Amino acid sequence: MTTATHKSATKSEHDAYALLTQDHKKVKKLFGDFKKLSKSDASDEAKATLVGQICMELTIHAQIEEEIFYPAVRAAISDEDLMDEADVEHDGAKNLIAQLRGMRPGEDHYDAKVTVLGENIDHHVKEEEEKMFPKAKKAKVDTATLGKAMLKRKHELEKTEGAEPVKATKSSAR
Numbered sequence: 001m002t003t004a005t006h007k008s009a010t011k012s013e014h015d016a017y018a019l020l021t022q023d024h025k026k027v028k029k030l031f032g033d034f035k036k037l038s039k040s041d042a043s044d045e046a047k048a049t050l051v052g053q054i055c056m057e058l059t060i061h062a063q064i065e066e067e068i069f070y071p072a073v074r075a076a077i078s079d080e081d082l083m084d085e086a087d088v089e090h091d092g093a094k095n096l097i098a099q100l101r102g103m104r105p106g107e108d109h110y111d112a113k114v115t116v117l118g119e120n121i122d123h124h125v126k127e128e129e130e131k132m133f134p135k136a137k138k139a140k141v142d143t144a145t146l147g148k149a150m151l152k153r154k155h156e157l158e159k160t161e162g163a164e165p166v167k168a169t170k171s172s173a174r
């Protein structure tokens with residue numbers, strides 16, 4: 001018997017596409033927030049906090065894509081060019097993120113770097129949602145299993161990337 005062995009795992013946030021699309025929406029909103037901030041007289045601190053969040057979100061997003069999603073998709077679809085371009089786009093984004101992390105708002109080209117990073121990400125989102133995901137769907141990539149692994153990894157990375165200090169698990173006596 002092969003039926004009815006799955007628990008009622010409906011299409012959920014554990015699906016890889018849902019997870020990645022959710023991230024895309026989130027960062028798009030954050031870039032929009034930055035645009036508003038830079039038009040207002042926002043404090044440097046407010047900008048720095050927002051850009052810190054953008055950099056963190058994108059770093060984690062890129063990492064789960066590179067570690068888990070891209071290798072699976074690359075193996076399933078026959079489009080090396082598309083996957084290579086995605087890698088190169090990630091490199092471009094990481095470069096800007098690294099620069100921004102070493103800067104303070106008000107420094108030369110700071111806002112421009114955030115804006116260009118946002119444009120870079122807009123393009124990334126378009127390529128994935130309009131080209132990569134449909135190809136992966138066609139190739140029947142197991143996005144439920146991938147999604148679960150990605151979510152788990154995401155939570156791990158949030159602990160290391162996030163501002164919250166890592167808490168010791170239980171009271172494993174010293």
Ligand SMILES: [Fe+2]
Pocket residue numbers: 020024061065124125128
């Ligand atoms: Fe993405």
